[in-house]
Amino acid sequence: MSAVSPSGSRLKPKHQRLVLVVLALVALIAAGLLAAYALRNQASYFYLPEQMRDDPPAIGQAVRLGGMVEDGSLRTLGDGVTIAFNVTGLDNSVVPVRFSGIVPDLFVEGSGVVAEGTLRADGTFVADNLLAKHDENYVPRELQEMTEHQAAEMAEETMVGIR
Amino acid sequence: MIAELGLAALWLAAALAALQLLTGALAVRAGADGAEIAALTRPAAVLQGVLAGFAFAMLLWVFAVTDLSVKLVASNSHSMKPLIYKLSGAWGNHEGSMLLWVTVMALAGGLIALVERRLPERTMQATLSAQGFVALGFYAFLLLSSNPFERLPVPAAEGLGLNPLLQDIGLAFHPPTLYFGYVGLSIAFSFAVGALVTRQVTPDFASAMRPWVLGAWVFLTLGITAGSYWAYYELGWGGWWFWDPVENASLMPWLAATALLHSASVLAARDALRAWTIMLGVVAFSMSMVGTFLVRSGILTSVHAFAVDPERGTFILFLLMLYIGGALLLFALRAGTVTEGTRFAVASREGALVFNNVMLSATLAIVLLGTLYPLLTEAFDVRVSVGPPYFNPVGAIFVIPMLLVMAVGPLLRWRQDGFGRISRELALIGALILAGLVLFAVIGGIDLLPLLGLALAGALAVASFLPLKGRKLRRTPIAIWGMVVAHFGIAVALFGMASESAFSQERLAAVRIGEATQVGPWTITLAGVAPVAGPNWTAIEGRIEASYDGGEPRVLRPQARNFWAPPQETTESELATRWNGQLYAVIGNEAGDGRWQLRLWWKPFVTLIWYGGVLVALGGVLALIGRVLGDIRRRGFRRRLADRRAEALA
Numbered sequence: 027m028s029a030v031s032p033s034g035s036r037l038k039p040k041h042q043r044l045v046l047v048v049l050a051l052v053a054l055i056a057a058g059l060l061a062a063y064a065l066r067n068q069a070s071y072f073y074l075p076e077q078m079r080d081d082p083p084a085i086g087q088a089v090r091l092g093g094m095v096e097d098g099s100l101r102t103l104g105d106g107v108t109i110a111f112n113v114t115g116l117d118n119s120v121v122p123v124r125f126s127g128i129v130p131d132l133f134v135e136g137s138g139v140v141a142e143g144t145l146r147a148d149g150t151f152v153a154d155n156l157l158a159k160h161d162e163n164y165v166p167r168e169l170q171e172m173t174e175h176q177a178a179e180m181a182e183e184t185m186v187g188i189r
Numbered sequence: 190m191i192a193e194l195g196l197a198a199l200w201l202a203a204a205l206a207a208l209q210l211l212t213g214a215l216a217v218r219a220g221a222d223g224a225e226i227a228a229l230t231r232p233a234a235v236l237q238g239v240l241a242g243f244a245f246a247m248l249l250w251v252f253a254v255t256d257l258s259v260k261l262v263a264s265n266s267h268s269m270k271p272l273i274y275k276l277s278g279a280w281g282n283h284e285g286s287m288l289l290w291v292t293v294m295a296l297a298g299g300l301i302a303l304v305e306r307r308l309p310e311r312t313m314q315a316t317l318s319a320q321g322f323v324a325l326g327f328y329a330f331l332l333l334s335s336n337p338f339e340r341l342p343v344p345a346a347e348g349l350g351l352n353p354l355l356q357d358i359g360l361a362f363h364p365p366t367l368y369f370g371y372v373g374l375s376i377a378f379s380f381a382v383g384a385l386v387t388r389q390v391t392p393d394f395a396s397a398m399r400p401w402v403l404g405a406w407v408f409l410t411l412g413i414t415a416g417s418y419w420a421y422y423e424l425g426w427g428g429w430w431f432w433d434p435v436e437n438a439s440l441m442p443w444l445a446a447t448a449l450l451h452s453a454s455v456l457a458a459r460d461a462l463r464a465w466t467i468m469l470g471v472v473a474f475s476m477s478m479v480g481t482f483l484v485r486s487g488i489l490t491s492v493h494a495f496a497v498d499p500e501r502g503t504f505i506l507f508l509l510m511l512y513i514g515g516a517l518l519l520f521a522l523r524a525g526t527v528t529e530g531t532r533f534a535v536a537s538r539e540g541a542l543v544f545n546n547v548m549l550s551a552t553l554a555i556v557l558l559g560t561l562y563p564l565l566t567e568a569f570d571v572r573v574s575v576g577p578p579y580f581n582p583v584g585a586i587f588v589i590p591m592l593l594v595m596a597v598g599p600l601l602r603w604r605q606d607g608f609g610r611i612s613r614e615l616a617l618i619g620a621l622i623l624a625g626l627v628l629f630a631v632i633g634g635i636d637l638l639p640l641l642g643l644a645l646a647g648a649l650a651v652a653s654f655l656p657l658k659g660r661k662l663r664r665t666p667i668a669i670w671g672m673v674v675a676h677f678g679i680a681v682a683l684f685g686m687a688s689e690s691a692f693s694q695e696r697l698a699a700v701r702i703g704e705a706t707q708v709g710p711w712t713i714t715l716a717g718v719a720p721v722a723g724p725n726w727t728a729i730e731g732r733i734e735a736s737y738d739g740g741e742p743r744v745l746r747p748q749a750r751n752f753w754a755p756p757q758e759t760t761e762s763e764l765a766t767r768w769n770g771q772l773y774a775v776i777g778n779e780a781g782d783g784r785w786q787l788r789l790w791w792k793p794f795v796t797l798i799w800y801g802g803v804l805v806a807l808g809g810v811l812a813l814i815g816r817v818l819g820d821i822r823r824r825g826f827r828r829r830l831a832d833r834r835a836e837a838l839a
Contacts, residue, residue, distance in 0.1 A: 036443035042532050046465075050547050060583060061558040067782065068579035069562060072572035090574060106699020108779030126697060128425075128788050130778030149611075 032051070070142065075115030078145065085147050091121060092140040098154040113139065165188050191337040192259050195247030199288075199338075202240035202295060206321045209233040209298075213318025217386060227310065230317050231302040237324070238299025245292040248337055252279040256345035261285060261337050266450025267350040269745035277361040278351040284337035286364060290481070291327045293372040295366075297326060297401075301376055307391055307397040307820070308380075316383030326508045333503050346450035353726070353752040353759050359419035367412030367439055371477040373405025375440055377449060382516055385523045390463040395456035398470070400816050402453060406446045407809035411787055413439050414802030425760035425775045427790045429689070431796055432580045437560040441553055448549040451542050459603055461530035461539055465546065471520060475513040476477045476553070482509050483560065514677050534605040541598030555583050573783075575836030585638055592645050592683070595676060596652035601834070614655055621648035635691045642687025649680035667815030675808025682801025688770075688794040693711055699784035709791030711772055713794035718776075718785055726752045727763070731776040731785060735765055747776040771795050 032067035064078060073083065075093045083089045100111040108126045123141050133139060141154035209230055216227035251259045253273050255268045265282045266275055280289045298320040331337070381396045384390050416439065421429040430436060449469040455462045482505045533539040559575045566573050596618050600611045609617060625644030629635055635643070653676035657665060696708035699788065705714040717732040728750040736742040745763040752759065765772040770793035777786030 043464075046543060048463075050550070053547045053551050054554055057554040057587065058558065060586065061555050063564050064579050064583045065559065065575065068583075069566070069573035069575050070578075072574065102781055106782070107697050107786050108775075128775060128786055132614045142226075183766065 044113055052164040072140075075113055075121045076117050078121050078151070079115075079119045083145055086143055088142070090140055091123070091144050091153075092153050093121070093140070095133070095135050095137060095139050096120065097135045111135070111179050115142065121151050123147065123151045125156055126158075130156050191247050191250050192256065192340060192527070195251075196336070196338040197245045198240045198244040199328065199332060202237045202244065203231045203325060203332060205237040205240065206295075206325040209237060209321030210325060213314045213316075213321060216314040216779060217318065217660040220311065223314075227314050230314055233384045234320065235299040237321075238295045238297075238302075239293040241295035245288055248279050248285060248288055249276055252276055252285075255348060257346070257348055257811055260339045260341050262811075263341060263345035263348050265349065267348040267725070269282050270356070270621065272641070273358070273361055273437075273722060274351060274356045280364050281360055282334045284331070284398045286368075287327070287331050287335050288337045289365065289368055290372055291331055293368045294320075294324050294327065296405050296413045297373055297376050298379075300380075300392060300605065301401070305397065307393060308383070309387065312383045312387045312389045312394070314383075316379045319382040319386075320375065320381040322374055323379065323512055326511065330501075330504050330508060334501055350725070350752075353749045353750070353757050356752075357419065357423055357726075358459060359415065363412060363415045363419055364436075366408050370407075370409030370412050370446075371442060371480065372403050373401065373408060374446060374474040374477050376401040377405070377446075377470040378452035378474035378512075378516065381467045385467060385519050385527075387404055388523065390456075390459050390467060390527050392460045395453045395466060396820070399450070399453045400813055400820075402446060402450050402470075403474075403809055403816065406443070407806050407813065409439065409443045409446060410802060410806040410809060413443060414799050414806065417800045417802070419803050422762050422764060422773075423759075425762045427695070427773055427775075427788070427792075429629050432576050433557070434560050435480075435484050437556050438476075438483050441556055441560075442473055442476040442480060444549050444553040444556070445476050448546045454548050455532070455539050457543050459531055461533055461541055462543065462546075463527050463530045464524045465543075466770055467524070467527065468520060469546075471513070471516045472553075475509075475516070476557075478505075478509050478512065481508060489614060489776065514735065527597040530809065531604075533603070536601065536608055537606050538598060538601045538603045541594050541601055543599065544594050545591050547589045550595070551587045552584055552591070555587065556580065559583075583639060585641070587778030589641060590646065592649060592679070594680070596649050599656040599672060599676070613807065614652075614658075615653075618648050618652050621651055628819075629691075639687040639691035642683055643691065646680050646684035646687060649683065650677060652819075653677040653680055667818065668812045669756055669810030669815075671808045671810070671815055674811055675805045678801045678804025678806075678808055679802055680798075680801070681797050685799075685801055689792050692794075694791040697786075698789075699780040699786050701784050706773070706787065706789070708789040709793075711789070711791055712736050712739070712740070713774070713787070713789055715785060715787065716744075721748070723750075723781055729776065731774075731787070733763070733774055733776075733787070735772055735774070737767065737772075745772070745774050749776055749778070756764050766796060769793055 028117065044133075068130060070088045070090055071083065071092045072092060075091070078091060091113060093115050096114045097111040100109060102109050107128075110124050111121065113121045113123050123143075125141065125143075141153035142149060142155040142157070142159040143151055145151050195408070212226050212229040212233065216223040216230060219226065225396075248261075251262055252266055255262060255266055255275060257263045257268075261282060261284050265285075266278050270278070279285045286366055298317065301320070302317055308316065350637065377398060379396070380401070384394050391669040413436075416436070419430050420431065420436075421427075449466065450473075452466045454464045456466045482502070507736060517657055518520055559579050561571050562575050597611070597615065600614050602610075606799050622644050625647045626640065630644045653673055656669065657673060694709040696713075697707060698706045701713045702704055702715055702717055705712055706715070712735070714734045715738075716734050719730055721728050721730045728748040730746050731750045733745040733747065734742040735745055736767060743765050745761040745765055748761040750761055751757075752761045760775050760777070762775045765774075773790040773792060777788065
């Protein structure tokens with residue numbers, strides 16, 4: 027049995043395996059480098075309101091903003107589907123946010139929210155998507171450290187009936 | 190009592206897994222002298238499967254009768270729930286889903302012990318020993334840190350209920366299907382370890398492994414397809430894939446299993462790619478375990494994370510390092526002694542399969558890195574999320590060449606071939622791609638990736654049938670039909686994805702009752718809004734009259750539901766399906782002045798995504814049937830041959 031490559035040269039099995047291993051490694055390393063390059067540019071960074079105030083992202087860059095929905099700031103605009111509200115941070119920093127769409131389950135004033143979107147030149151954050159607390163057991167990870175008090179309250183609720 | 194029976198069965202099953210590990214290992218060491226010990230291994234594996242199945246049945250029981258003295262039931266169920274959701278609630282939580290995981294693993298191990306007779310007995314002993322070793326770790330995890338049968342000191346008055354998003358018929362089937370896939374891959378893992386231990390990496394080994402991989406792969410394909418459709422209609426976001434870590438966790442084993450499936454075919458047919466097949470066997474199940482770790486540890490933000498518990502995360506991480514590290518170490522030590530397989534030319538079936546194996550692995554690397562990147566940056570206190578802007582284009586760089594080779598590869602002959610022989614087919618495929626590109630570019634307004642997807646899908650759909658050319662259709666092996674159907678399914682799904690991305694239209698409007706709005710070819714009138722009530726929820730239900738292109742209106746009733754155990758709102762979307770796409774309607778809140786928020790999408794050919802997925806799975810089933818029938822026929826032939834020899838001797 028003599029396997030022959032198209033050019034007619036003979037490859038020993040050992041050499042063929044070496045060639046295959048090298049090709050596979052090259053492809054995987056290329057994938058890794060490509061991923062590393064793309065991740066630096068395409069990952070969407072998470073901002074707290076105070077970070078967005080002190081060191082805002084580039085206008086139009088896709089980022090995420092997390093904070094508490096300020097009490098009394100939520101209102102619906104004239105078109106009936108756009109809402110405007112303020113997201114506050116720990117040190118009274120405030121970012122005005124707009125969102126067009128159907129608000130997620132359990133999105134209310136005074137609760138935590140993560141908004142995905144872009145910052146506009148006028149300082150308004152335009153959200154494409156809002157992530158709110160899904161249920162009593164699930165909190166967007168970014169909100170976990172937001173208030174210890176809330177976490178304690180939630181644990182309380184979750185334990186009803188167990189004690 | 191029932192819960193205690195379940196717990197006892199679980200401990201016994203763990204003990205049997207330990208026994209199986211020991212007897213298998215001793216039998217491998219003893220070789221031919223170890224027949225007595227070896228005789229214990231198979232029964233131990235079967236009994237372990239039975240006991241784990243029994244424990245799971247006991248968990249179903251306590252959920253069915255809502256035994257509120259069991260902590261898991263009190264935290265996740267409610268006496269008022271419909272029975273089907275009580276039962277499916279058994280695996281809609283951390284402990285129960287881990288028990289399901291272990292049960293599937295034990296059942297799979299029992300099944301190979303029962304029916305697998307093709308492997309050399311020594312390899313079989315090593316395989317079952319490895320299966321027992323893996324199962325043992327997960328029993329330890331379950332019993333030491335996630336006991337599903339834990340009792341409360343005082344029974345609860347009422348359960349806390351199940352997350353309403355999970356109160357859906359999809360939950361009854363989606364997780365078990367996926368788990369059969371994930372954990373079914375543990376067989377490939379154990380086979381690979383077994384073959385490494387005894388250095389028996391042969392075509393027979395690949396033939397023996399292939400049906401198990403095919404089976405797991407079919408379940409994975411179905412699970413991913415069902416999960417995607419479920420997320421599509423249940424979340425009410427209009428998307429069908431979100432690159433959520435959990436979705437990625439199911440995609441990664443699928444990519445690895447797909448590669449394994451094809452490399453096992455090369456090994457079985459041509460005795461090449463020995464080490465590579467073993468490697469993929471290890472990687473596929475490792476990806477299942479990585480997925481479990483990501484999901485169950487709550488280390489990444491995901492809608493699937495049940496609870497963040499550092500102890501559990503550390504435990505799974507430890508198991509992960511033990512098994513993956515151990516298998517890779519064994520591979521590193523033994524790979525050199527796995528002799529080289531047969532050679533082949535670049536332009537050959539093997540060449541194409543190797544190329545696509547590498548592309549699949551590269552795609553796997555892309556998805557893995559994107560999924561883990563947020564973890565890496567968090568170490569530096571930078572929080573990021575990675576989504577479609579990364580996965581779509583970067584993945585496409587490897588997926589597109591793979592699809593091209595997928596169209597051509599099945600036309601090539603084994604071992605050595607030339608592209609000249611299939612130049613007419615190549616020209617046809619090229620012409621179809623070009624025609625598609627021109628056609629869809631003329632329509633205009635389509636982004637590059639969907640454009641490429643549409644053009645490729647058309648060419649692929651035709652190319653997938655080319656291997657049948659020149660064959661007598663009735664005499665074509667079932668396995669070949671399986672390949673054709675699966676590849677055609679990929680083309681169908683690709684067309685659906687590209688079409689959804691290229692042609693979807695969205696409308697967000699606040700509408701008064703009696704008012705109409707437009708989305709794509711649909712005219713939508715809000716006819717009324719009324720309150721409705723279900724067994725454990727109340728809802729606002731919109732009555733929407735949707736007419737396609739001025740035709741007879743269809744009535745849709747999307748709801749905004751309020752569940753009260755636990756309290757939560759969900760949006761229940763409604764779909765109007767036509768042969769050429771779906772209308773997707775969601776109702777939101779009242780805008781305040783008598784107007785209601787409606788969110789509407791027209792998604793042409795979106796359903797092809799899931800039909801394609803089902804076709805891919807069907808192709809897998811056909812291939813499985815073909816392989817198993819072939820095995821049975823060969824076995825019968827060998828037996829007749831042996832009989833005849835015996836007669837001749839007598």
